[in-house]
């Protein structure tokens with residue numbers, strides 16, 4: 001079932017999948033650029049209040065970040081048993097979201113790569129630079145982790161204990177967004193990708209695809225006129241909601257809300273039901289170049 005509640009009418013922003021709905025449409029909805037909302041899943045945080053509502057303050061970071069591959073927890077100054085409890089909870093969320101993706105999107109399973117987990121206890125800060133400000137519409141692109149064409153799939157969950165929703169803005173279809181900003185994008189200097197990798201600036205080689213995606217991210221966030229006038233829907237996610245999004249193609253902004261979990265996955269384009277819907281293939285079509 002598609003819930004369409006606001007302008008523009010060119011694309012469904014949110015596809016709702018309840019426990020009773022068949023799962024076989026999930027990949028199609030996601031690949032078409034919908035936010036896939038799962039309103040009735042359980043993820044129990046009872047008993048973990050001390051960790052969730054601790055003063056997690058680390059001035060340098062807005063989120064707590066966890067690496068499921070190494071068990072490393074970053075972005076918090078909390079120590080002792082509360083830290084252990086936080087690590088346990090975030091690790092459980094990582095496992096829970098991986099199980100969810102494997103069940104809901106079995107075709108992705110063979111190529112699925114597990115990225116970072118985050119806990120987001122705070123709402124966006126008013127004192128950050130435009131480019132770091134996720135309240136501004138953007139698609140995700142990582143400066144130090146080149147995707148080389150792979151998709152970014154994220155699983156979010158609102159665990160707010162005070163009944164407060166998380167508020168998002170969802171923008172225009174990726175092809176429209178890319179078409180708008182591509183004319184201003186500059187090609188990457190030859191050899192730069194290899195150099196950045198050799199210097200340890202990036203984990204892996206930044207490709208022409210990554211360079212373009214970073215520019216699409218930065219240009220949109222820098223552009224006050226775009227932020228003020230871009231087509232959008234506003235969407236709210238109540239406590240207990242889980243939502244999946246390809247954040248490299250769904251133009252989004254997090255306007256407000258506290259206490260959410262997020263798990264990142266990377267997915268080779270070849271695992272998609274419709275690889276032509278990927279940002280890689282879309283940008284290759286629009287530029288007439290091989291980008292990764």
Ligand code: SIN
Pocket residue numbers: 120134140156166247252253254260
């Ligand atoms: C983002 O990816 O821009 C932030 C999403 C969120 O924290 O809800």
Ligand code: FE
Pocket residue numbers: 134138139140247252
């Ligand atoms: Fe984002």
